[in-house]
């Protein structure tokens with residue numbers, strides 16, 4: 293396990309839903325933390341009956357049950373970074389936000405989970421207001437995909453240009469850094485189809501791109517990516533380096549699972565992938581991951 297500069301084992305807490313299929317939710321988050329040599333803990337917000345084909349049932353936990361888990365963890369184990377995923381409803385969001393305000397001094401990664409890949413809603417659209425008003429102001433990094441960026445801003449996010457406009461709008465809601473993920477955005481740059489994640493902070497855009505992998509093994513990519521970022525922050529890494537390492541991890545995790553026969557639908561990714569750690573990234577640059585290392589490219593986006 294990784295030891296922080298303070299000399300203790302790095303700890304990451306995920307506040308998220310359970311995915312019985314093991315590819316998304318807390319299962320993905322804890323597998324990811326382990327792969328980053330970070331000690332993982334969980335406060336479960338809801339139990340889903342779910343597999344690679346779809347979501348068959350959602351059973352939210354009460355705000356009391358969520359708060360008791362959080363309190364048990366805070367009273368004894370502590371945390372160096374927190375990630376939030378599927379949260380259930382507005383009442384749960386208010387409880388979690390109050391807890392974070394009172395007891396969390398560490399970085400917080402907010403993955404504003406709203407809809408599962410098959411289309412099942414995991415958050416009532418009426419409860420998006422609670423995410424905006426209570427959670428986003430607490431976020432060190434927020435990681436919406438394109439539809440989530442649309443729900444947060446009202447902007448129809450379909451292109452890289454839309455990602456940039458949405459990121460600026462989301463920054464006005466309070467998070468320190470925004471990553472609009474490119475999994476849902478078709479981006480052809482010089483005949484290569486790329487998955488480009490757009491990062492915005494302090495008025496500057498930085499881009500992390502990788503070749504788009506042609507596979508359906510993408511169940512839980514957002515959960516895995518955000519928990520990888522949180523795990524890196526728990527280790528004490530700088531935010532851009534954390535996002536870059538998470539991007540290398542999810543890229544390899546998707547690639548390695550492409551030949552798997554786990555489930556009949558959108559299969560899970562391979563959480564035994566090895567991340568690439570790179571110390572320094574220049575804000576404002578465009579980086580392309582070639583599967584082994586980051587290349588800084590001269591691109592106008």
Ligand SMILES: Nc1ncnc2c1ncn2[C@@H]1O[C@H](COP(=O)(O)OP(=O)(O)O)[C@@H](O)[C@H]1O
Nearest residue numbers: 437473474475476487503504505513514517542
């Ligand atoms: N087919 C793919 N090939 C390569 N990277 C991908 C692919 N799909 C998603 N990603 C990456 O996985 C991460 C999660 O993105 P995304 O799939 O948009 O999130 P979500 O699961 O929340 O919808 C991002 O870094 C994105 O660029």
Ligand SMILES: Cc1ncc(COP(=O)(O)OP(=O)(O)O)c(N)n1
Nearest residue numbers: 309316317408409511512513514515
């Ligand atoms: C319990 C649970 N939480 C979150 C999700 C959505 O996860 P995500 O990483 O966005 O993956 P896909 O739904 O896109 O596969 C989930 N399905 N279940």
